[in-house]
Amino acid sequence: MKKNKLIILDNGHGGYKDGVYVTAPSKMHVFEDGFTVHEGYFNREVVKKIAFKLASLGIPFINLVPGPEDMPLKDRVVKANELTDQWKGEAIYISVHSNGGKGTGFEVYTSKGQTKSDEIAEFYLEAMAEEFPDKAERRDDSDGDGDKEANFYVLKNTKCPAVLTESFFMDRREDAELMMSYEGMRKIVNAHVKMIERALSGRKEIPVIIPNPDDIRKEKNRKRREAEAKKKSLSSGKK
Numbered sequence: 612m613k614k615n616k617l618i619i620l621d622n623g624h625g626g627y628k629d630g631v632y633v634t635a636p637s638k639m640h641v642f643e644d645g646f647t648v649h650e651g652y653f654n655r656e657v658v659k660k661i662a663f664k665l666a667s668l669g670i671p672f673i674n675l676v677p678g679p680e681d682m683p684l685k686d687r688v689v690k691a692n693e694l695t696d697q698w699k700g701e702a703i704y705i706s707v708h709s710n711g712g713k714g715t716g717f718e719v720y721t722s723k724g725q726t727k728s729d730e731i732a733e734f735y736l737e738a739m740a741e742e743f744p745d746k747a748e749r750r751d752d753s754d755g756d757g758d759k760e761a762n763f764y765v766l767k768n769t770k771c772p773a774v775l776t777e778s779f780f781m782d783r784r785e786d787a788e789l790m791m792s793y794e795g796m797r798k799i800v801n802a803h804v805k806m807i808e809r810a811l812s813g814r815k816e817i818p819v820i821i822p823n824p825d826d827i828r829k830e831k832n833r834k835r836r837e838a839e840a841k842k843k844s845l846s847s848g849k850k
């Protein structure tokens with residue numbers, strides 16, 4: 612795995628500052644019994660844990676918004692593009708979010724058109740499906756790949772390949788409980804780290820070897836003759 616790219620981690624929205632959720636009342640969901648998901652806080656927790664893992668792997672990264680403030684999208688992009696220039700274009704932008712709208716499962720967005728981001732997005736879907744085989748993979752295969760394409764500001768305006776991940780729905784109970792559980796969080800973080808590792812390694816093409824029926828027949832005959840010869844020498848030895 613090459614470690615020559617800067618991983619720019621962007622946690623969507625705001626976090627907790629002085630005991631107050633700065634993005635309230637939006638980007639959060641309160642269930643009837645009071646159970647609450649604060650998306651910006653969740654995003655920060657995921658990014659923090661991805662960063663922790665990347666540091667241990669020696670993969671260069673930056674936590675774009677390390678504090679609780681909800682940095683405006685424009686400022687996030689300016690900062691990301693400055694970093695991308697410093698790294699001579701060798702950067703990957705990952706915006707971490709969770710979904711709303713009472714659906715279920717996970718999905719990933721890239722900017723429109725076929726770009727380098729599409730492969731990275733595919734790695735996210737693949738890794739999430741490995742971690743959560745029972746959860747819905749929300750794909751859009753109409754253009755030949757599984758990511759959804761949208762002109763989200765951070766995707767459209769970043770210079771480097773960029774993806775925006777939506778790991779589950781904060782307003783769907785079973786999704787929300789999974790997101791808020793240590794086990795669910797661990798798997799979400801794992802999937803992001805796998806995506807990054809695969810993006811740095813590139814897709815390994817595994818050659819498909821189709822055996823030739825002639826070779827199979829020859830090999831069978833060779834083994835049969837060998838067995839017969841063995842049998843013969845054994846029986847001759849007994850005499």
Ligand SMILES: [Zn+2]
Pocket residue numbers: 623624638650708709
């Ligand atoms: Zn969001």
